[in-house]
Amino acid sequence: MSENRVELKSCPYCGGRAVMKDDRLGRNYAECQQCNARGSAVLSEKTAAEYWNSHTGNSSVAASTLAELKTMMTDALDFAAKAKARAKMAEGMLTECIGAIDKLQRRA
Ligand SMILES: [Zn+2]
Numbered sequence: 046m047s048e049n050r051v052e053l054k055s056c057p058y059c060g061g062r063a064v065m066k067d068d069r070l071g072r073n074y075a076e077c078q079q080c081n082a083r084g085s086a087v088l089s090e091k092t093a094a095e096y097w098n099s100h101t102g103n104s105s106v107a108a109s110t111l112a113e114l115k116t117m118m119t120d121a122l123d124f125a126a127k128a129k130a131r132a133k134m135a136e137g138m139l140t141e142c143i144g145a146i147d148k149l150q151r152r153a
Pocket residue numbers: 056057058059060061077078079080081082
C-alpha cells in the first residue's frame with residue numbers, strides 16, 4: 046500500500062471522499078465512502094488512483110472548457126460589435142469622400 050501514493054480526487058457522482066481499497070486478488074481500486082462508486086480495479090495502486098482521478102477530471106475539464114468557450118464567444122461578440130461600429134464609421138467616411146469628389150467633379 047505504500048507505492049507512490051497518488052491523492053484521490055473527490056467522487057465525480059456525489060463529491061464524497063474516496064479511499065483506496067484492495068480486493069482479494071490483490072488489485073486496488075478507489076471507492077467513494079459516501080455512494081460506494083468504484084474505480085477500475087488494477088494491480089497498481091497508482092494506476093487505480095489515476096483511473097479514478099481521470100474520471101473526476103473529465104467532468105471538471107468539461108466545465109472549464111465550457112467556461113473557456115463562453116469567454117471566447119463573449120470576446121468574439123464584443124469584437125463583432127466593435128467591427129460593426131468601425132464599419133459604420135468607415136461607411137460614413139467613404140460617403141463623405143465620395144461626396145467631396147462629386148463636388149470637385151462638378152467644379153471641373
Ligand atoms: Zn460518491
